[in-house]
Amino acid sequence: SQELEQSPQSLIVQEGKNLTINCTSSKTLYGLYWYKQKYGEGLIFLMMLQKGGEEKSHEKITAKLDEKKQQSSLHITASQPSHAGIYLCGADNQAGTALIFGKGTTLSVSS
Amino acid sequence: DSGVTQTPKHLITATGQRVTLRCSPRSGDLSVYWYQQSLDQGLQFLIHYYNGEERAKGNILERFSAQQFPDLHSELNLSSLELGDSALYFCASSVDTAKTQYFGPGTRLLVL
Numbered sequence: 001s002q003e004l005e006q007s008p009q010s011l012i013v014q015e016g017k018n019l020t021i022n023c024t025s026s027k028t029l030y031g032l033y034w035y036k037q038k039y040g041e042g043l044i045f046l047m048m049l050q051k052g053g054e055e056k057s058h059e060k061i062t063a064k065l066d067e068k069k070q071q072s073s074l075h076i077t078a079s080q081p082s083h084a085g086i087y088l089c090g091a092d093n094q095a096g097t098a099l100i101f102g103k104g105t106t107l108s109v110s111s
Numbered sequence: 112d113s114g115v116t117q118t119p120k121h122l123i124t125a126t127g128q129r130v131t132l133r134c135s136p137r138s139g140d141l142s143v144y145w146y147q148q149s150l151d152q153g154l155q156f157l158i159h160y161y162n163g164e165e166r167a168k169g170n171i172l173e174r175f176s177a178q179q180f181p182d183l184h185s186e187l188n189l190s191s192l193e194l195g196d197s198a199l200y201f202c203a204s205s206v207d208t209a210k211t212q213y214f215g216p217g218t219r220l221l222v223l
Contacts, residue, residue: 088154090154097166100156101153104153
């Protein structure tokens with residue numbers, strides 16, 4: 001079965017610094033989703049990547065999917081306290097009937 | 112606000128009891144998914160319904176069942192509850208299978 005591994009598990013950065021979160025799959029990714037979650041709350045959809053080499057940006061967050069479609073990265077530029085939360089990568093299972101999630105990366109931004 | 116609503120927000124019950132969690136998908140979405148999130152297991156897929164029919168099952172216990180009604184809202188029924196069932200239960204919806212899923216705010220279940 002497919003597994004997603006996220007790194008790092010947690011991250012503390014100073015406000016204004018850049019950071020990168022990685023998501024590695026044990027199998028080829030058909031659809032890769034990035035979500036953000038505040039502790040105990042619902043998941044907020046950030047971006048979806050599907051094609052090898054694809055890159056998408058929204059405000060200060062950029063997500064990339066590598067050419068082999070087995071690894072994705074989420075890069076935040078000039079972090080702000082509002083970026084703090086848990087970032088989860090999710091992938092379509094082969095049938096497209098569900099999402100498989102990584103364990104998440106907890107981001108704290110100190111001001 | 113994702114447009115997906117879940118009720119109740121919090122639920123406290125005792126072992127052996129039965130509870131029902133409710134989900135209303137975004138307007139126009141035909142697919143509803145249920146997930147369980149716990150500290151040790153992370154976010155796990157339970158079950159998927161599309162336009163009233165069960166489409167896929169994940170790690171869903173036999174004590175748990177779900178259905179999607181003609182108006183597309185869905186209910187997740189949890190019975191013979193155990194302490195280990197305490198978790199956050201999320202509903203998500205999408206316009207179709209293999210499309211972006213939008214998550215509700217979740218129901219926090221505490222079994223005492």
